[in-house]
Amino acid sequence: MRQEHLAEFFADPTAARNDLLAAFRHRLDRLPTRGSSFFIHLSELCPVACEHCMYSSDLQRKSDKDSLSEAELEEAIRFITESRSQKLNITGGGEPFLKFSSILRLLETVDVPRVEIVTAGHWATTPKRTARLIGRIDEARSRNPRDPDLMLRLSIDRYHLNAPRPVRIEQYGNVVRCWAETRPRLAVGLRSIQPDLGTVDRLIAEELGATVREVDDWNRLLVLPDGQTVPLTFNVFRRSGKASRLTEDHQETSKSIREYYGPFETRPGTLSLATAVNDAIRGAYPPSSGLAVTLNSDGTFWIFCGTAPDRKLVLNRESFAEAVAYFFDDPITHLLVDDGIWALSDLVMDLDPAVHAMALAKNDSASLVDDLLGPDDVRFAVTLLATHHLVTRQRATLDAGHPLAGPLADPRADVAGLCRAVVAGRRGA
Known part of the structure; x- marks a missing residue:
């Protein structure tokens, strides 16, 4: 040639x-038959509108379809359950609490062993409201026959604290105190960015009267006065979305994604996020025989870090096996x-x-x-x-x-x- x-x-x-x-x-001979992590983005909108948002989220619609309809959500639940994923991540794109009823519906119906909800925590405006919403989440989970483990994970960093509609440090405190006092059957964790290591952990510890215990380069534990602990993990700083316009680039205070993911490689130089169970707040991305899937708020879905941009599908009654076969035709x-x-x-x-x-x-x-x-x-x-x-x-x-x-x-x-x-x-x- x-x-x-x-x-x-x-x-x-x-x-x-x-x-x-x-x-x-x-x-x-055989294609993967199950999921590892399943990411579902319930909305592309977010009231906090952080200046570093990788999705450039705010309350302005960026597409004709910013969320799943009720019928599409039921189709998504069928698809998630059929995938037999090890973990469901309610996350990304925007703020999932804007679709609170969808969160509850997912929690009470999906057949997965573990669920994680990622939120900015803007809704925790008062202790009473915080307790009410956490209680409803816990009740929805308890109605699920699968009885999944559940973690509520809050994003906390300088950009959330100084956003156009900021999340105050007291609001993070409301969530942790409610969790510690009411003991719901869910876990609470915090996630930040590496440039804020040593800053936001100190701020939230002061708010809670807690101490900070180092676990490794990426993880800390908040030790509450009663001895309970809350994990706080620090991810790399991403320069995508709105962050690409920031004058500060944090190159000296944040490692690269290659440095971050190095410990999670299945062998040196080999990292397949398509077959990993995302569990950053526990400091692990364990490999799986399944596939990670992302379902966006407009109904498109793909293998996470495993699909070319022109091969994404739209949720439309295809089976999980049919979708996997389509992706592997590439x-x-x-x-x-x-x-x-x-x-x-x-x-x-x-x-x-x-x-x-x-x-x-x-x-x-x-x-x-x-x-x-x-x-x-x-x-x-x-x-x-x-x-x-x-x-x-x-x-x-x-x-x-x-x-x-x-x-x-x-x-x-x-x-x-x-x-x-x-x-x-x-x-x-």
């Missing part, structure tokens, strides 16, 4: 990729699930260093795959490389009629070099 021949396919990379996917046949999913996001990162760095640099600069695992695969020619090149890898290892085939079937089955073909040259030529390099 010559560079000139391959370049012809890059004239329309999207069409060429679609043709390749139509001819691609994986040879896996060789990029095999790459991300088998070898992880660093393998994709390395491929794109070789193909287009500028795209790679812009994607990594965000320091955000949630947007990394979409950013790395944003340019259609890079996405097609990665498809070629992933296909070549699978076919030459007899883990996939291409229909004989496809014009690249022969070259992509040749283990001696320098597909990486050819793709690099073609992409560079398209950039004028």
